[in-house]
Amino acid sequence: MRAARHRVRAALRRLTGRPRAAALIRRLAPRSVRTRTTLAACASVAVVLLATSAAVLLLLRGNLERTVETGGRAQAKDVARLAATGRLPQPVTLGPGADFIQVVDAHGKVVAQSQNLTGRPALTPTGTHNGHRTYNLDALGEEHHQRVTTVTTTSPTGQVVTIHVGASLRTADAAEDVTAAALAALSALLISTVGVLTWRTTGRALRPVEAIRAEVAAIGDRALDRRVPAPRSDDEIARLADTMNAMLERLEAAGTRQRQFIADASHELRSPLAVLRTQLEVALTHPDPEVRDTLVAGALQDTERLQALSADLLLLARLDATGQSRPTEPVDLVELARSTVAVRSTDSHPVTLHAPDDVTVPGNALWIGRLLTNLLDNAQRHARHTVTVRLSADPENGDAVLDVTNDGPPIAPADQEKIFERFARLDDARSRDDGGTGLGLPIALDIAALHGGTITVLDTPDGTTFRTRLSTSTRV
CATH class of the missing domain: 1.10.287.130 (Signal transduction histidine kinase, dimerisation/phosphotransfer (DHp) domain)
Structure with a gap:
């Protein structure tokens, strides 16, 4: 059943072609950041200009139509006054901006009209649009838009008459066409300008990135001394x-x-x-x-x-x-130091331990034990008579402080950092019998760094002290 469902889904995908369409879209999509940025800027500006142009045209159209309607209503009121006083001329004289005037009674009979409507039947509304009545004016031979204004009045004989004034919208249409053409040209110019500026600005901004990419691509495992150009x-x-x-x-x-x-x-x-x-x-x-x-x-x-x-x-x-992944298990340093010192009873020099009751740090007990062991091995190789281990807590920040002191010869200041280098041993420690591998102190330093700590060399009255600080925080 499962195999059959897979076959049906595969057949449907082949029929719909969606994977192919998605693959085609991915292939046609621009891969360059410069191209995508330019297209996004042009599209954004185009959307803004389209919305702005539509708003401007709507406001302009509405303003022009209100102006035409106001003029038509003024003429309709003038004709209504003439009809109310019984001085309605025949034919009715057209005023500025008017295409026709027609006066009909309550029965639809034409009472008076302009000369261009001679012999025409009475206008009848065909519906409403945007709150205005619409009329079929094809019979008048007018191919442009018109706004028909209707006013009702009463004649001296008591008859109700309706005055229809058709005001021309030629000016509004022409102004709208000119404005639309101007906005289209201006939008095209602005979009082109934004596209060119974005293309050049993005190219200039990405030029250092390309230089960095080219330099990194040219750097191999044997040319790590090269550096990328910094703007x-x-x-x-x-x-x-x-x-x-x-x-x-x-x-x-x-x-x-x-x-x-x-x-x-x-x-x-x-x-x-x-x-x-x-x-x-x-x-x-x-x-x-x-x-x-x-x-x-x-x-x-x-x-x-x-x-x-x-x-x-x-x-x-x-x-x-x-790396930087620090162990977080709680380690009792006092118990760890006691057990480490206890198993070294056969060392050539006795080890004295001074420790408080409780010092705990987060870490790895095995590795911290190796750190202490390496420091003790180093102290045993250079001590004359005794080795001392002191464990305490720093009263200022609470860090654990581990001091391993030997009464051997002091270390020269120039060698206090060298001894922590791998395979680095001082001249008096190079015999096969007494010298170590040259890795004990570097290993101790790495373990301390892993636990958020440090190891420093101090010249104290008791001899040479290797002081280890281990952070009690879990952050490295």
């Missing part, structure tokens, strides 16, 4: 160009970081892989079992380093893919 005007197009250039700057910076990251990762992976291969090749051919065991142990240590480096690279890629 001098302070308008939407200029702001669009500024936004596009800012986006290109971010893309260029991201591409530079990606290339640098790939180069550094390749370098960091090449060295342990080369050492690992050398150790395995020597262990494979060396005859002394003790030497082979030493070489295999070193290879295992390098394998663990490679495994840690791979895990850090995967975490960095995951953080980069997360």
Whole structure:
């Protein structure tokens, strides 16, 4: 049944041809913004001019007809006065603007009329139009419009007579035709002027947009240093160009970081892989079992380093893919710090924790734990005797403050930003045994940024402090 209904609907669509008509309309519709804007402006002006012209013509027609009717009624009243005094001439003299005059009695008999109606029967109404009686004037041989005014009076003999005065509308018709022609010519001129001005103005306004489009189309993945032309005007197009250039700057910076990251990762992976291969090749051919065991142990240590480096690279890629989507689960920092410090009882330097009863922030407990772990690993590598962790809440804005302090040598001010770069390690941290992967602090910084926080390096009396601020708001 469902298939049959589909076939019936398809047959009906083929018969009506609506999809074809819609497709034809879509093909004929202008695709250019310039053309659509020009057509819309011309159509809008045409509608306004049409309505205005119709109103002008109606007012003009009504005014002219009232003037003609006033003149005809004045002549009808003059004839009525003559009829009322018994001085009605035969034939009746036509006044200015009058085409005919006819006087009939109550029985429809012509009493008097103008000379051009001699021998004509009495006029009889054929209906009404716009509140006026209509008459069939074809028998009079008049081909133009007329307005017939009717006045009734009583003759000296007591007979009721009706005076019909036909006033010519030639002047009104001519004035209406001339006005209509003038309005049509003026409308055509105005529409053409609006079309030309809109076409040129839109083209000039869209020229920077086309330049921006062409430049963006020419920018490839290897030409991110190029920028789109920014117009001098302070308008939407200029702001669009500024936004596009800012986006290109971010893309260029991201591409530079990606290339640098790939180069550094390749370098960091090449060295342990080369050492690992050398150790395995020597262990494979060396005859002394003790030497082979030493070489295999070193290879295992390098394998663990490679495994840690791979895990850090995967975490960095995951953080980069997360973007600005901040986790919002409540995290108890005090409990997290206590559990993290408790499992590090075997560290080379003891860790002292100072924390209040309750500090909670929205975030991801696993990632914040990794942030604290990385800071503790860095502190353990550089501490002389102790590592201190202090957790508090900022009284001004309520942000959580996490300080990890080691009593090792201070960090030079020029290196306080460099240590947060990926694969960047200071000279005293480059040994295979003590040095890290060069990704611990960058990972901690990315996790802090994801949680709306920052990490700064401070020189305090207790040593070097890595201060982490985590926002308690859910907004990044």
